[in-house]
Amino acid sequence: MLLCDIGNTSFHFCDGQDSYKKSVKDFDPKTLQEEVFYICVNPQIKTLLEPLSNWRDLSRFIDYTNYYPSMGIDRIIACESVENGIIIDAGSAITVDIVKEGVFSGGYIYPGTEAMQKCYQNISSALEYSFNYELDLDIMPKNSQDAITYGFLKPLQSEVRSHQMNLYLTGGDAKKIAKIFPDAHIDEALLFYGMKKIIQRANLC
Amino acid sequence: MLLCDIGNTSFHFCDGQDSYKKSVKDFDPKTLQEEVFYICVNPQIKTLLEPLSNWRDLSRFIDYTNYYPSMGIDRIIACESVENGIIIDAGSAITVDIVKEGVFSGGYIYPGTEAMQKCYQNISSALEYSFNYELDLDIMPKNSQDAITYGFLKPLQSEVRSHQMNLYLTGGDAKKIAKIFPDAHIDEALLFYGMKKIIQRANLC
Known part of the structure; x- marks a missing residue:
């Protein structure tokens, strides 16, 4: 069984143990014969996968009751992976979602x-200026580079901390912003846990 | 005595009581004969004003010891106007500066x-989506418009509140973001107070 999280730039596969990426530009999904359970936020790839019977769209097996219509499937799956906590997915946007007792209770989008x-x-x-991820956010800045770095990172840190919940950090830029959340569980495979949960709940294998 | 705060788009005058704006595009500073004390963040206008003896640049009378070289003169003057507090100047950027016992202790820049x-x-x-400034930031969002509005406003609100200091709100967009800071002193003339302080301290009139 293969899992695949498809974004705008890559197919992110997990074969149960290892995970690896293939570029959306180069990879042809027809070349795979085995069963693949996937989620996809890329509309073009989604259309390409529809006629392929071995590619199974996990978005069909979600209970959408607690989510909202325009919410990305990647955010939903990340929420499904956690019972209680805040999930930060740091990619082209930084999504911050809260799950309480297994139920999504809302979330927001930061650049x-x-x-x-x-x-x-x-x-x-x-x-x-480029951001200085080594900046000490306990000191008010006194130069331009620090002033924008602090302006980007500290408000996010303050909001997230205010919830006083367990924090899960995932996404391509997770490591970049990890320093401002030293207590976070950093897990790039968080979406795959959520996908496995959906598969088990729907008895798909 | 006329005061003038010159930005990228306008000359903002104060004649002691009233304040009014003139567009940078239309207004010719040579047409004014009376003495004008000004600050200016617009390099082109600054060059234009240098040969005019009745236009007096207040940036020459600042003690820069506690500020940093690339800090805008408008931020510095706003800091000079306050003894203790946080100053938010909401314009093309939102600057957030802290003054303690009359001394600038650092600040940051938010978009x-x-x-x-x-x-x-x-x-x-x-x-x-356009931002929904009426959003209740005590409720986690469950739609895209609210998710970006909350993502923009709530982190800023959380950071600012964490300092637990008096809050002064100024700048062209002060009214837009005033709702998230209900205890703030909203004062579009804050820079003019700072300018008057400099004038008095330097015995310029």
């Missing part, structure tokens, strides 16, 4: 690291 | 309302 960097650049060329 | 709106749009067309 991702690259998007925020560009945002500051677009405000003024005087703010064209 | 302004328009910049953040564009930032979300650039991440995904699925996030092309």
Whole structure:
């Protein structure tokens, strides 16, 4: 059994033990013969997979009662993987979702690291600095690079901490922002746990 | 005596009682004969004003000891206007500065309302919503518009509240974000108070 989390840039596979990525540009899903359970936020790839009977879309087996219609399937699956906690998925956006007693209780969207960097650049060329992820957020900044780094990271940290819940950190940029959440469980395979849960609950194998 | 705060888009005048704006595009500073004390973040206008003897640049009379070299003169003057507190200046960027016992103790830069709106749009067309400033930030969002609104406003609110200090709110977008800071002193003339302080301290009139 193969699991696959398909994003805008890559197919992220998990064969039970190891995980590996294939680029959306190069990889042809027809070349796989075995059964693949997948989730997909990429509309073009989704259309491509529909006629392939060995590719099984896990989004069909979700109970959507507690989620909202435009919520991404990746956020939903991440929520399914946790019983109590906050899940931060750091990608092109940073999604922050709360699950209490296995039920999604809401979440929000903060800009991702690259998007925020560009945002500051677009405000003024005087703010064209890369973020300093080593910054001590307990000290108020006194230079421009620190001022935008703090502006990006500290408000997010303050909001997340205010919930006083267990924190799960996943996504491509998880390691970048891990320093501001030293108590977080960092797990890039979080979505795969959620997918396995759905498969078991729906008796799919 | 006329005071003038010059930004990228306008000359903001204060004649002691009333304040009014003139567009940078239309207004010719040579047409004014009376003495004007000004601060200016616009490099082109700054060059234009240098040869005019009745336009007096207040940035020359600041004690920069506690500030940092690339810090905008508008932020510095706002800090000069307050003895103890947090100053939020909501413009193209939202600057958040802390003053304790009359001394600047650091500050940071958060994206302004328009910049953040564009930032979300650039991440995904699925996030092309305008912010809902009426949103109740005590409830976790369950739709996309609320998810980006909360993502923009709540982290900022959490960080600012964590300092537990008096809050002064100024800048063109002060009214937009005022709802999330119900205890703030909203004062669009904050910079003018700072300018008057500098004038008095330097015995300029």
